[in-house]
Amino acid sequence: MKKWILLSIAVAIVVLVLVVIVYPKQGFQWDEPPPSADSLAMQAQKKLGEEQTGCTEGSVTPAAVRNPGKKGRSKNQYIVIDSHTNRLYLRTPDSVLFGALCSTGTGASLVDSGGGRVWRFETPKGFYHIDSRLTDPWWRKPDWAFIEEGEPIPKKEADRLDPNIMGDYAVGFGNGYFIHGTIYERLIGVAVTHGCVRMRSDDIKRIYESAPVGTPVIIF
Numbered sequence: 001m002k003k004w005i006l007l008s009i010a011v012a013i014v015v016l017v018l019v020v021i022v023y024p025k026q027g028f029q030w031d032e033p034p035p036s037a038d039s040l041a042m043q044a045q046k047k048l049g050e051e052q053t054g055c056t057e058g059s060v061t062p063a064a065v066r067n068p069g070k071k072g073r074s075k076n077q078y079i080v081i082d083s084h085t086n087r088l089y090l091r092t093p094d095s096v097l098f099g100a101l102c103s104t105g106t107g108a109s110l111v112d113s114g115g116g117r118v119w120r121f122e123t124p125k126g127f128y129h130i131d132s133r134l135t136d137p138w139w140r141k142p143d144w145a146f147i148e149e150g151e152p153i154p155k156k157e158a159d160r161l162d163p164n165i166m167g168d169y170a171v172g173f174g175n176g177y178f179i180h181g182t183i184y185e186r187l188i189g190v191a192v193t194h195g196c197v198r199m200r201s202d203d204i205k206r207i208y209e210s211a212p213v214g215t216p217v218i219i220f
Helices: 004-023 037-045 143-149 199-212
Strands: 077-083 087-091 097-100 110-111 118-120 126-129 133-137 138-140 167-176 177-179 216-219
Touching: 087 199, 110 143, 126 167, 138 167, 167 199, 177 199
Parallel strands: 077 216
Antiparallel strands: 077 087, 087 097, 110 118, 126 216, 133 167, 167 177
C-alpha cells in the first residue's frame, strides 16, 4: 500500500512539473485581460510618426470636405477611443485632459440583395492620425444608406448630400471615417454608428478645437 501511495505522489509531482515548467516553455499562455487605455497609449508613443493603414473592407461614411482648417500637432497630445465602453479621451502620456461618451460602430452587416455587395459597420481598430478638420460638414450618403432604408439609389449627386446629420464639427482620421457631431444625441454612449465616432455637440467642439491635423488617434 505504501508503494502505491509513494507512486501516486511521484506521478502527481511529475504532472505538476509539466504544467508549471514545460507547458509555458512550449507556448502555453494563460488568459490575460484586454489591454487598458494606458497600456495602448504607451504602445502608441512608440508608433507616433508612423503612417498607418486605413480601414478594411466596409469603409463607410464619407463626407463633403469643407474648411479643412489649420495644421500642426499639439505636443504629446493624442486621442484614445475605447469602443467597448464607448468613451473617448483626449490625453497626454501623463494625464487625461478630457473624457466624454461617444458612439462607435454596431458591428452589424448589410447585404445588397440586388447586387451582392456587403458592408460591415465597424469602427476600425488601430493607430491613426487626424487628417482633416471640418466645420459644418456635409454627409454624402453612400449606396448602403439608401439600401438600408429601402429607398432607390438616386441618380443625382445632389440627392445624396445631407447638411445636418454630422453636426457642426468633424475631424477625419482616414478613409472616410470621422469623429463628428450628430442630430441623434440621445443615443450617445451606445454602439449605433456605421463606423464613424459620434459625440455630443459640446464634446466634439472641444475635440475640434484641441486636435489639429497630425494628432494621433488610438482605437481599441
